[in-house]
Amino acid sequence: MARSGIPTRERIISAANALFYNDGIRGVSVDAVAARAGVTKRTLYYHFRSKDDLVAAYLAGRDQPNLALFRQWFGEKDDGLPAQVERVFRNLARSARHPKWKGCGFLRTSAELANMPGHPAMKIGAAHKKRFEEWLRVTFAAEGIADPLRLARQILLLLDGSFAVVLLHRDPSYMETAGQAAHALVEAALAGRAKPQSRRAR
Amino acid sequence: MARSGIPTRERIISAANALFYNDGIRGVSVDAVAARAGVTKRTLYYHFRSKDDLVAAYLAGRDQPNLALFRQWFGEKDDGLPAQVERVFRNLARSARHPKWKGCGFLRTSAELANMPGHPAMKIGAAHKKRFEEWLRVTFAAEGIADPLRLARQILLLLDGSFAVVLLHRDPSYMETAGQAAHALVEAALAGRAKPQSRRAR
DNA sequence: TTGTGTATATTCACTGGATAGTATACATAA
């Protein structure tokens, strides 16, 4: 049972989240996670079979909240597809200005574990990005865009590119540049569709 | 002096390159680099002050060859800016199909060392990407594109995005998708320029 | 109400191995 109100397992994942996101996987010891969670290492190993298991749980815990945030930014206003997509980038730029921001946890973990393609964390990261891509694809398809998967992937590429570039340069304005590119690509795709559907033009 | 023809320092950097690129920075011990270079650890520490110093040398050694490769791909044929830019992505996709490919060493290192913004490797990585961006900008400016820096950054974002995405999904076709997006953005920028300069249209 | 068994949850103390970096000495060439 938990010492505080929050169950032990949740506290461990929360500690892992803070530490892994900030310092990377190999940069954080299991002892450090246990200490931050206020638990002994042996307790941690009661709840998680191994460090790899803990890493997987860390990423799994970021999946839904992340997607929800993107959907929220996108849906804040119904001001047309190009503007909605661009708004995601602008909000991301705002997040990236916070000093604790360290890029995308999924991408950073996959970069660190690139030599272990079968690692559970890699699968969770890939699945997360696929879910994001699929959400974009469905959204674009509903607007009658001719090749919604291609456009979804192009937006994803700009998004993940901006994670990488901003992490390197510490200059969030790249995210606004990416947003402009995304705006242009979506607009061009809308202009090329067969019959305008359901939405007034911007 | 070197045991073989190649000087010791070069052999160490070459060993570091192979190991760090494949397994990441924290995934490789100094002992492993020394062993691969056929040198004792003490010798390594004669040539490099610390592991961080070695990491910096590893990245510095990748800077020019990388840029030269991009320039070569771009310049293979003079078939118009959009096609030239897209060819870089297609060649990159071909590289990415090799089993030893593990993304961009600069981006992966920056992802791993994201919590050490002052690390020399971060500065070298940032400088490398800036040099690439600047080469694109100059190239675009010579073609009379209105906002060459913005276009250069958008191409860079697509490129680095494809590094990240392909590393995660192990699906190089994303690079071709990125190339198509880059093609479209360059073409749109060309269409919008004031007066067509120096080059026949495609 | 009290006792008892059992599964869950947690702790302390430890192991075996890896790791970054060093003290010291030896070799070789200008």
Added chain:
DNA sequence: TTATGTATACTATCCAGTGAATATACACAA
């Protein structure tokens, strides 16, 4: 003989994972 380069052997620390015991909660019988 002095600067450069290389080797052997060492230190101090950290780290993933484990063995064995203990504590708590709860179901159920007396």
